[in-house]
Amino acid sequence: MTDAKIVELEREGLQAMPALSCPLQLNVMDPDERLWPLLKVRLHNSSQLQLKRLSDQDFLPKGDRQVLLMVDHPLLAPVYDELERKAGESRSLIFVGDAQNTGLVRRAMRMGAADFLPSDSELVELWSALVRISARVSASVSLAPVTVVINGKGGSGASFVCANLGHSFRDEDEKVLLLDASRHYGSLADYLNIREKQGGLHDALQRAGEMDAMALAGMVSKARDGMDVMPASVLPLHDENAVTARQCAQLLHLIRGQYQRVVVDMSRGPEAWNLPLLENAEQVLVVMQQSLSALRETIFLLRQLRHELGIGKERILLLVNRYDKKKDVSLQEIEKATEIKRIVTLVNDFAMAETCTDLGRLVAEEKRNHKLVDGFSHLAQALRLGKERDEKPGLFKRLFGH
Ligand SMILES: Nc1ncnc2c1ncn2[C@@H]1O[C@H](COP(=O)(O)OP(=O)(O)OP(=O)(O)O)[C@@H](O)[C@H]1O
């Protein structure tokens, strides 16, 4: 393929084509490289699709999100036999070959092919097949709602809130996963006193394309009954292995299929790679404290969330942490300045927070009927009601936890 052709193909892009409903990995067996160069040029930019080249000696990938693309070739005959034997396994197969060859078409059917594309098909036909497969896969799994806890200003309490909120959610949701979205140091595992950390976000992101539920189980640590945590990995400052939004989307999809609720600690704010967490969040909980500098930074973050990421006001809940009604910045002023009507508060209890932080315990484990525990369960309830909650006027009706 000439450079000019590649540039032309890159320019065409896939913008006009519909998006995949969930991330997929496309494993390509194409011994003669009839399609592979074109796929590499045209599909490498898709945030939802991971491309992988396979040889006829490789293991056949298994799993709902695995798609095998076979480009017909005599070398692949033993693979066809194996596929026929394993036709019941969970994977999707797309076959590319001579559509006039009815024997081959029938064989592809016996292998359980989801689609048979003639050799001269346009790329758009392959993409349509992938769109159909992704729609089927995402309809077959129920995806856990995601809550992202994000600081309006660093140090406002996102990690403390996240750990305790996860515990409150656990009362109703069978299995909760807390995800520490810090790429370097993250404190969530310390808040939960996880000594033997198992797994970590960075490794999970690196392997996101090929992980299945079993591999995921090895990447999380048990925090409490019904609550796991994916801790942040500790990485050197000069970490060369960049992670991508695509890996993040793939990992999140896998996680959402395995848990009933996902709570993300995004203490450090949005970054290019973690945007899928925000995009998929049913609710974004913005944590702020009652100061002018916190208000200024929170307004900036809210602008990014709303105008750059298109997150509507109905998906944002503002938490004024360490609330004190005697302080200068009132809730009315915060509401006016941020334009967010859904505001909740959490009391300030330095002694309790310090004890919990030092011991790696949750407030409910220290004192079951503490005001903060009520605050967290009200918070969980407000997030559960989520979008259905009316934006009714009457500020003080909407406040709790103090
Ligand atoms: N409601 C509260 N009352 C008293 N102290 C609190 C409250 N919420 C959080 N804290 C304390 O504030 C400190 C910072 O909390 P936390 O680590 O959750 O902040 P963070 O926003 O995650 O910080 P970072 O941006 O560094 O990740 C901790 O010592 C915590 O115990």
Ligand SMILES: [Mg+2]
């Ligand atoms: Mg934190």
